[in-house]
Amino acid sequence: MLTALLLIAFAFLVHRRFLSGYAPPPPGLAVLHRGEATFIDAAAEVLFPGGGSLPVAGIEAQLPHYVDRHLAALPRAQRFQIRALLLLFEHGTLLFPGDEPGGRRRFSSLSAAARVSILARLSKHPNRHARLVFMALRAVLTLGYLGHPGNLCALGVAPFEIQPGVSDAELLFPRIGGLVSSIRYEPEDRTDPALLGPLDPHGPRHRAYARAHPGRR
Amino acid sequence: MPSDPGPDAASEDWLVAARERVRVFAQYEGAFREEADVVVVGSGPCGAVAAYELAAAGHDVILLEEGPPFTVRDFELDGNLSMTRTMREGGLRMTRGTVMPTMQAIALGGGSLVNSAICVRPPDAVFDRWATGFDLERTNRAELDPHFDAIATFLGIAPTPDEVQGRRNLLFRDACNALGVSSEPIERSVRGCRGSGECFTGCRSRAKQSMDVSYVPAALRAGARVFTSVQVQQVHSIGRRVTGVSGQVVAPFSRGSRRGRSHHFRIDARAIVLAAGCTATPVLLKQSGDLANASGQVGENLQFHPGLAIAGIFPEPVDPQFGATQGYQSLAFLEEGFKLETLWAPPPLLSMRFPGFGEELLSHFAEIPQMAVWDAIVSANRSLGRVRARWRSLDPVLHWAIHPEDVAILRRSLKVIAELFFAAGARKILPGVQGIAEVMTSLDQARILDSDAVRPENLVLGGNHVFCTTRMHGDPTRGVVDEDGRCHDLENLYIADTGIFPQCPSVNPMLTGMALARRQARLLGQRL
Structure with missing residues (x-):
């Protein structure tokens, strides 16, 4: 009886720690669960704060969607590694608590100052x-944050707008x-990039990126 | 012997027939069995050249590729997401021991689809080392130059012109000039580069002569069949002869999952050329009953060109997105063991190791418009490893350890890159080494880069040039293949990838691999 009660209590605590209390996840996630999405936003908020030199803040960059897309494209083993990293950060506060009362709460439940x-x-x-664990998390989120079209355009390093070429590959393969x-495609559709010449370093950027940053061409 | 046609040499009549010789994933409706004179496994630079040469010599050739063909509209502009589509293990493959990322492409055209098309002939000293250390008599510049020349003509290999260098590449030239270090524009297999700086995510202009736009179409034109989305799982043999390969159809981007595999296939052939890549070929041999391994050398002797990079921040914008991905190089330090290059990649990938977080990190991001990145690749001949098959998988496990003497070369290369940056007028550099200053603003500060303070475990390395796991050796007890690429143990099994290199070649390996493949394909063609 006592064992059963202890098991129930344990299950309750595990549920409370790991699953309950998260806000509903943003719509459209294929892989991430609500806890992971919440953690990503909480980490992004302090890794990439707003009001800085880039127009899109971490919390606005839709990083849960980016990470979700990344995870969905990865093989199972690599997907597991990244999810384990997220879990480690979210609950690593049990072993390495934040500098405030209640510092053992989930990372995403801590104040911004405690997360920093x-x-x-x-x-x-x-x-x-x-340090490597920190760098791994920063890398995973930097890929999505700096890769946000608004940020790349603001820095002038978004991909160029290019008329896609037609080569033998386009003629032969679907x-x-x-x-x-x-x-x-037929042979007469083939393009010769040599006729087009070098791009203008300040020329227009890919339309999908430019749309996210209307201030630039 | 066939002559190499230029891209415009053939009439267009070939197109309808060639399309009929292509198979893509959507076309496989059941198990199938085929026969050919030669089956080539892997469509990267070596396999594509071998397939073309053999088909052009009139042989019935089937070229097999596990990945799909990518058209321009299949390219993903986001660098990270592009890697998940074009690289095995989602681009997250790492070595064990000395931990280092290393990538292998899975696409028609192999690595040529997503590399920067660098084509460099190794210096004589490399071939001299190979000749004396590995009992090789015919693997030298004089013997290989005709093959280098033919490939150069076919692919339009030429120095990168100034008008598409972009400022970040030309700053490297200026730095070398200022220090009296020789440098030159990188020779690349590109026709009509527009300077989009996106070689690593696929050239949307189709200027880069990756195999899918060059040698694979040429092989189709010459009569080869090309089957994509097929994973070879076994090489079959009887006695000293191989008889064919078998495997399964795999869905594009199925990422090795069992659910992605469907119909079985078998292809019987009079000869087999394995060009699956330096890490995949030994795994395939191991999974095929430890084939061709009487020497015990299959999967051994793994070598890399470990590389590292420094970001330099200049006082004024350098418009880094514009310019050839890798446009300038210096071979001045080859005898010391390293080669210097310029480098660009999607900024999120370059920025992953910027220091700090919060405002500090954002301030580094803000300087990307003023940033150039220069790298070194090291001839790490002493740093060895091995390839093993992962349990119930064709993915490799790579063990590799950096040798202390190669660490010294890496340190030296870091310091030289720092000197170049400051000579070019950089106001600071981000060396990307753990445990020392994250930002350096003077050459005095950068002297630490060539000291023991740079610990090997704190270097952020990458190694995408991989070699020697089925090495060529004149002595059958010490190597897997002979000088013609034929396995010592088997009469009709050839290997054509960088695994046959006896040592790392000190320069980018694609052209050397292709030249060796061309030579051995011509020999094989005569023997059939």
Whole structure:
């Protein structure tokens, strides 16, 4: 009886710690669960604060969607590694609490100041592995944050607007998933990039990026 | 022997017939069995050249590729998401031991689809080392130059012109000039580069002569069949002869999952050329009953060109997105063991190791418009490893350890790059090394880069040039293949990828691999 009660209590605590109390996830996620999405936003808020030199703040960059898309495209083993990293950060406060009362709460439940304090400690930690864990999280989120079209355009490093070339590959192979019979190009469609000349370094950027940053061409 | 046609040499009549010789994932409706004179496994630079040469010599060739063909509209502009589509293990493959990311493409055209098309001939000293250390008599510049020349003509290999260098590449030239260090525009297999700086995510202009736009179409034109989305899982043999390969159809982007595999296939052939890549070929041999391994050398001797990079921040904008991805190089330090290059990649990938977080990190991001990145690749001949098959998988496990003497070369290269940056007028550099200053603003400060303060475990390395796991050796007890690329143990099994290099070549390996593949394909063609 006592064992059963202890198990129930344990299950309750685990549920409360790991699953309950998260806001509903943003719509459209395929892989991430609500806790992971909440953590990503909480980390992005302090890794990439607003009001700085880039127009899109971490919390606005829709990083849960980016990470979700990334995870969905990864093989299972690599997906597991990244999800384990998110879990480690979210609940690592059990072992390495934040500098405030209640510092053992989930990372995403801590105040911004406490989250900053944890990241600062990890980034300068004397243990190399602790630093590597921090760098791994920063890398995963930087890919989405700096890759946000608004930020790339603001920095002038978004991909150029380019008329896609037509080579023998386009003549011979269908788009991925299509049949060879779906190829619509003929030899006369072939393009020669040499005729187009170098791009203008300040020329227009890819329309999908430019749309996110209407201030630039 | 066939002559190499230029891209405009053939009439267009070939197109309808060639399309009929292509198979893509959507076309496979059941198990199938085929026969050919030669089956080539892998459509990267070496496999594509071998397939073309053999088909042009009149042989019935089937070229197999596990990945799909990418058209321009299949390219993903986001660098990270592009890697998940074009690289095995989502681009997150790492070595064990000395931890280092290393990538292998999975696409028609292999790595040529997503590399920067660098084509460099190794210096004589490299071939001299190979000849004396590995009992090789015919693998030298004189022997290979005709093959280098033919490939250069076919692919339009030429120095990167100034008008598409962009400022970040030309700053490297200026820095070398200022220090009296020789440098030159990188020779690349590109026709009509527009300077979009996006070689690593696929050239949307189709200026880059990756294999899918050059040698694979040429092979189709010459009569080869090309089957994509097929994973070779076994090489079959009887006695000293191989008889064919078998495997399964795999869905594009199925990422190795069992659910992505469907119909079985088998292809019987009079000869097999394995060009699956330096890390995949040994795994395939191991999974095929430890084939061709009487020497015990299959999967051994793994070598890399470990590389590292420094970001330099200039006082004024350098418009880094414009310019050839890798446009300038210096071979001045080859004898010391390293080669210097310029480098660009999607900024989120370059910025992953910027220091700090919060406002500090954002301030580094804000300087990307003033940033150039220069790198070194090191001839790490002493740093060895091995390839093993992962349990119930064709993915490799790579063990590799950096040798202390190669660490010294890496440190030296860091310091030289720092000197170049400050000579070019950079106001600071981000060396990307843990445990020392994250930002350096003077050459005095950068002297630490060539000291023991730079610990090997704190170097942020990358290694995408991989070699030697099925090495060529004149002595059958010490190597897997002979000088013609034929396995010592088997009469009709050839290997054509960088695994056959006896040592790392000190320069970017694509052209050397292609030249060796061209030579051995011509020999094989005569033997059939």
